[in-house]
Amino acid sequence: MKAIQLNNISLKYKEVTALQDVSFEVERGELFGLIGPDGSGKTSLFRILTTLLLADSGQAAVDGLDVVKNYKEIREKVGYMPGRFSLYQDLTVEENLNFFAAVFNTTIKENYYLIEDIYRQLEPFKTRRAGKLSGGMKQKLALSCALIHKPSVLFLDEPTTGVDPVSRKDFWGMLKKLKQQGITILVSTPYMDEAALCDRIALINKGKILQINTPENITANYPRPLYAAESNDNYSLLKELRQNPKVRSAYIFGEAIHVTLNEQLTMNNEQFMEITPTIEDCFIELLKE
Amino acid sequence: MQKVITTDKLTKTFGNFTAVNAISFDVYKGEIFGFLGANGAGKTTAIRMLCGLSKPTSGSGTVADFDIARQSEQVKKNIGYMSQKFSLYDDLKVWENLRLFGGIYGMKEREIAEKTDKILAELGFESERETLVKSLPLGWKQKLAFSVSIFHEPKIVFLDEPTGGVDPVTRRQFWELIYEAAERGITVFVTTHYMDEAEYCNRVSIMVDGKIEALNTPKNLRKQFNASNMDEVFQKLARKATRGDN
Known part of the structure; x- marks a missing residue:
């Protein structure tokens, strides 16, 4: 069973084509990158896979579950970090994490080992409201919240946009560690230099996949x-x-x-x-x- | 060479936090100057002082020969500004945006009309004159925003992360617009998180914990820090930061 499977997914917003016949598969445990500029359809694809948006046509499955028929089960199993910061600004760092753990019927303690490296950097600020955190800290908290229920597939929509090169490098270091824990990761980025850090990548532009391969094969071709x-x-x-x-x-x-x-x-x-x-x-x- | 920006121990403190710590540097006419630093290094505070939006706590600076503390209104008239977050009014048409910004900077009607034609022709945007800005693709918007920021022929333009999110082809077209403006004598002061863009600058400064830790041409910085590219230079310097971006 593939971790993610897309078959001819198409989507239009009125006249505008957001996605056109997008098909690809992501293997279990793979770090798969979706590389393309703003407006290329990356976010629409994430929203379809996380069952928040319906495609006009085509099929998609996450962990073998259909995104339309089995949406409830998918929601329990995946972690999603949207491009726009969407934690509760008026809750503290710790309250946000507790809330997400509770929603998924787990505790911070149970899966602490997964977020330990990331959360340790946040711990000095655990009583600070999320809205008052810096960009880099918000990003770490959002990742912690997306991970706290030990998802089988992690969706990260442009986690490093607007982040400075040092924090970007650290963030990719964290992803590498998560991959070693066996979590499948689909990550999007507009930074082409980050593509080299993925197992495989799909280059996407204007809703169409231009190429899918390992970074080495893409450059070799x-x-x-x-x-x-x-x-x-x-x-x-x-x-x-x-x-x-x-x-x-x-x-x-x-x-x-x-x-x-x-x-x-x-x-x-x-x-x-x-x-x-x-x-x-x-x-x-x-x-x- | 004519100096367009000068600063002497320019400092800004908030309570007991020193955001910008006695920075001194000059920028020359027609130069493309890259102003780099990690999040929280103090770049935004420094830029706000240079644009006349925030008064220095101590030290001094001039922009286009005006004192940034005492003549902030003259400073504002002589600079252009563009950031990724704010640049154009979405609900105005292309020509209306140009008309609005021209008017704000006190340009004459006739001058605005002539310049509008010229800019739209240069950008190949004539057919989009009546288009609402919100329906333009992002790359077009950014190119238009840059043209708007130098519409009144300022001596210097400040670009705060102008190229975020656009495709690599559009990003390069944007930089060619920057080169053209610099060739015409407009000084370009730019921040970016793309380290390949740091290479496009004539000189680059790197801020760490409120101080300018390095300032030179990209080539000399690579040599100085024994690095093969600007990303390595940046990583070496910014890793020394102790205050982090809290």
Whole structure:
């Protein structure tokens, strides 16, 4: 039995297509990433899988349970951390956690081992109201609340959006540990660099899945050689490259310009070398197609 | 080189908490200056002082040659501002937003009309002139918001995490707009959580616990901290923070 199964899921909001024939499977114990920009349909997909929204067509199952027929059972088994902070702002850290434990018929004590690493950082503030926490702390509390009933599948909708690079790295460290506990995790992110930390990823844009594979295979499947060029004035170099008919595409990427070619190009002065593409290069290439 | 921002031991305390601790730095005309730091490092408080929205507790600063403590109204007239959270009015049409912001900054009707045509042409948005901003895709909104923030040709524009959530192609188009503005002599002061964007800046400062712990070109910072990219530089510095983001 797969942890998550989607079969031709489609959804429209009036005229706007939110999801179009989305199909994929997530294995038990897998850390699966949904990578795409705002408006690509990630949140709609999460809401369908957590039984909060009905698709127009297609089937979906979580832990072998149908999202329409068995919605009550699914709700007991999954943990969901929505993109927007949705804990009780007027309850304290501890009250929120107690509340979620009680709703799921468990206690903080029973599954404390699951949240220990995360909650220990929150404990000094356990009497603080959730609304008064910083962004990073809110994120940790929300994760603790989503975990307290030991869900079999954990849904995390953009948990690291707007979070600084240090806290983001820590958060992914926590996910790795949870995966070792055997929890299946579906996580979405607009940060392409986080994709490399997943077992498998689906690249999604405008409601359509562009590609599903391991991060290594996605970058290995990049269809052509990719080069990096560098100079002291990258913006001038970018404009120059774009005017060259031998250049197929050129775009800024960190300290360099990434370039694909129509035909062989010899560059003078600037450093120009073939490089291994990143997930972000692959996404850009797929958007171009 | 002409200085557009200067600060000298600029400090802000709230009770016994020192949010910004004696920061001193200069930003030059036409420069793209990256202002980085972890959540809670004091970036927002510093930006609020530079925009004339919050008075320094001690130290001083100038923005576009105006004193940020004593001439905050002149400061506001000479800067542009855009953040991901607030930028445009959703319930106004594209042209109405431009008209509104032009009016607020005291531009003449004729000037607004001419500039509106020019900007919509440059962005390729002519067909969206009458569209309500709320029905524009996010990427378009952000590009329009940037154009609005420099509509009155400010000497400097403050961009607070302007590119959150957009696709990688749109994010790059946005940065090309930033490069163009800088080439025209507009100074760009930008915060971001994307470390590859830190590389696009001419110089970058990194705040830790209210202080500027590093300030240099991305290349020199990589060298200084023996790092292969800006993310490593950031991780090395920000990990030293003791006050956390509480």
